[in-house]
Amino acid sequence: MSVLKAAIIGGGHIADQNHLPALAKLPERVKAVSICSRDIHKAQALADKHGAPFAYDSPDEMYRSEGKPDIVINCTANNLHYPFTMQALENGCHVFCEKPPAMHPYEAREMADLAKKKGLTLAYNFQRRHAPEYTTLRKYHELGNLGDIYHIKANYLRRRGIPGWGNFTNKTIQGGGALIDLGVHILDMALGLTGYHHPTRIVANTYDFIGKTGGKGLKGAWNPATFEVEDACFAHLSFPGNVSIALSTSFALNMEQEEAINLEVFGTKGGAKLFPLSVHTEIAGELADIRFPHLSDIDTQLQNTTAFLDLCDGQSANICDGEQGAILQSIVEQIYQSAAIQ
Numbered sequence: 201m202s203v204l205k206a207a208i209i210g211g212g213h214i215a216d217q218n219h220l221p222a223l224a225k226l227p228e229r230v231k232a233v234s235i236c237s238r239d240i241h242k243a244q245a246l247a248d249k250h251g252a253p254f255a256y257d258s259p260d261e262m263y264r265s266e267g268k269p270d271i272v273i274n275c276t277a278n279n280l281h282y283p284f285t286m287q288a289l290e291n292g293c294h295v296f297c298e299k300p301p302a303m304h305p306y307e308a309r310e311m312a313d314l315a316k317k318k319g320l321t322l323a324y325n326f327q328r329r330h331a332p333e334y335t336t337l338r339k340y341h342e343l344g345n346l347g348d349i350y351h352i353k354a355n356y357l358r359r360r361g362i363p364g365w366g367n368f369t370n371k372t373i374q375g376g377g378a379l380i381d382l383g384v385h386i387l388d389m390a391l392g393l394t395g396y397h398h399p400t401r402i403v404a405n406t407y408d409f410i411g412k413t414g415g416k417g418l419k420g421a422w423n424p425a426t427f428e429v430e431d432a433c434f435a436h437l438s439f440p441g442n443v444s445i446a447l448s449t450s451f452a453l454n455m456e457q458e459e460a461i462n463l464e465v466f467g468t469k470g471g472a473k474l475f476p477l478s479v480h481t482e483i484a485g486e487l488a489d490i491r492f493p494h495l496s497d498i499d500t501q502l503q504n505t506t507a508f509l510d511l512c513d514g515q516s517a518n519i520c521d522g523e524q525g526a527i528l529q530s531i532v533e534q535i536y537q538s539a540a541i542q
């Protein structure tokens with residue numbers, strides 16, 4: 201198997217903390233060759249730090265030169281996922297794109313279609329689906345132990361977690377607030393347990409009271425005057441076969457805990473909750489709770505990067521591919537559309 205050449209576009213936090221360290225752990229499969237960021241000094245500094253031989257301030261130049269990769273990892277802001285992914289695919293590169301897939305469903309659809317047309321791999325970095333609690337739950341469900349899952353409560357909530365840095369409150373760059381930044385992770389996990397279908401109906405509400413009013417920040421201080429996105433979103437999604445997901449996500453909400461990330465799954469034979477994982481069922485005529493105190497410690501980013509490389513090699517892999525990404529992006533848009541109806 202030849203070592204694939206990888207390029208990072210967007211040299212920020214996720215590139216430095218997640219993707220480049222994961223690539224370094226897979227030297228037999230992949231090597232970071234190029235870093236591209238709009239600030240050449242930042243690109244060069246990151247290339248030096250992670251041992252990549254080439255740095256660029258524009259992908260155009262990268263595709264024409266020695267640093268042309270086999271794989272592009274798109275770590276730019278949300279509004280650049282579509283243009284840089286399309287450009288990479290046009291240049292014959294597989295693309296591992298950060299979440300959310302894009303800003304609009306038509307973009308995610310075009311990205312998936314172009315990848316298919318070119319015979320290239322496109323996948324998204326929903327690395328939380330490799331959490332051992334979640335993969336164990338999926339395996340347990342695949343063994344038939346939960347029966348048919350008919351409802352999931354999916355929460356990704358923060359009490360006062362509006363980031364005081366970056367673009368998180370800028371609608372033009374982010375495309376939205378808590379839903380498109382946090383909620384998409386837990387939505388991906390809930391959809392993975394219910395077959396990743398398009399919903400038949402969505403009813404949703406979004407709010408921005410705390411974001412626009414201001415208050416104590418637990419992730420820095422945000423500016424209420426420039427707060428343009430939702431601070432909380434609650435959605436009810438109905439799927440074919442009378443399956444439903446209740447999705448709740450917030451940057452800011454008057455709740456007890458600072459943060460709550462969890463799924464509650466209800467099936468005909470059993471239910472489950474995570475995080476941590478527990479199963480709730482009947483055994484020998486008695487109500488029983490099963491706990492999993494010995495789950496392995498997993499590097500979720502390493503697992504998702506490996507899954508992406510497996511997909512590039514033509515193997516099946518547990519990863520959000522172009523098709524699933526297009527479904528997820530369409531759901532995000534439908535949630536925002538429903539919430540816009542007052």
Ligand SMILES: NC(=O)c1ccc[n+]([C@@H]2O[C@H](COP(=O)([O-])OP(=O)(O)OC[C@H]3O[C@@H](n4cnc5c(N)ncnc54)[C@H](O)[C@@H]3O)[C@@H](O)[C@H]2O)c1
Binds near residue numbers: 257280300366
């Ligand atoms: N999977 C996860 O858990 C996770 C976590 C954090 C961020 N993310 C996603 O990663 C993406 C980036 O987030 P981040 O926290 O690294 O942001 P960041 O602001 O730290 O980094 C973005 C980088 O893109 C660069 N950039 C902007 N415009 C560019 C251009 N025209 N050409 C080249 N580079 C350009 C910026 O200079 C910056 O270095 C976002 O889409 C975010 O949603 C995912």
